[in-house]
Amino acid sequence: MEQKLPRGLILRGETYWIDIKGVGGKRLRESTGTSNLKLAVKYLNKKRTEVTECEKLDILPDRPLKEAVEFFISHKRREGLRTVDQYEQQLEWWLEQLKDVTLQQVSEAKIVKAILKMQETVTHLGTPPTNATLNRYLSALRACLNVALAHKQLLMVPKFVRYKEPKERVRWLSTEERIRLLDACPDHWRGMVRLSLATGLRQSNVRELRWAWVDLESKTLTIPGEEFKNGDEFCIPLNEEAMSAIVAEAGKHEEFVFTYQGRPMTQITHSAWKTVLEKAGIEDFRWHDLRHTWATDKARDGVPTQALQKLGGWKTMAMVNKYAHHDVESLRKWVEPKREPMPHAETPTPPEPATTQLRHNAEKPQLKLVVNG
16 A cells, blocks of 8 residues: 655655745745655655744745845945955855755755865866865855845855864065065066055055056055955055055056056966066965065064054954064064163162071070970
8 A cells, every 4th residue: 555645745756855835825846855755754844844934034935046146246246345256256156066956955964065075176276175265165155145044035044164274374575585576577567566565455456456546646545445355445655665666657558557568467377476486486475475574564663553454454453463473583672671771679688597506695685495394
């Protein structure tokens, strides 16, 4: 006799499916992904519970994950977030991994399965993705789901794993290395490196620097919020080295400061950067480490932390500490006294050690030892 299935559960081939009334009365039909009846029933009960909770909390009907991603990207663009393009690229990868998955179906198990698959891939450097890369992709999806949760599109955000990352990178250029690097740079790079060392600007802001952002008369640089990473307008004074690097490019292009063969600069490739480093005899150094070098210089010059935070465009003091580095010698000047040392009190002469023999003192009564016997 054929076994009677619970209401809302159907068998298609060898796999069980659920067919129930979802949020807002919308029909919910999806695969349980199993041929085991007990597991299928468990899945059915879980979905019914979710529907009930969504109804209580006034959660919107379930929707494809793709719609949630599109909503998130649109939401972030309205906020003027500069990193939205990076979010978009990372979430496109997630959509490829989670095909035909709805927003409510995104689970910890599906997330882990996708990340394990990423770990098996190879980057353009010929190495597996780092833990930092894995965490960035996880953060993008978590951010998307958090926005969905805030807008009552999701019942709950699943748990996310976080991979351990290495300690903060500590790398900056010595004076000799800076000279070698500038000598090794092609002509159309040299000004960008000089400006990076003088201002600590990120590579993208240097490459895309526009004349409209530079006030040569007041010696200031103003980058619009939509072009800056944290989304806020960024304005800093320019020192003589920065001004020299910028003015040297005058007349080459109407809009952009740095160009190559009459066109705006594009992304600097890893291979091109590696070639320059090899020519300069410099190892283990990224373009972004120019920002570390600048911040370290300022910290060692005694620039106050709050001022350094503003000059670097960081929102938190933690980011300042991540980029500005000290060593023993750079800290030495801070331990030397800045005022006359306090006068020392005269050290009292210690009393002579006591002897075991009792002596007569004319100024004091003589001590006698009385023994009762």
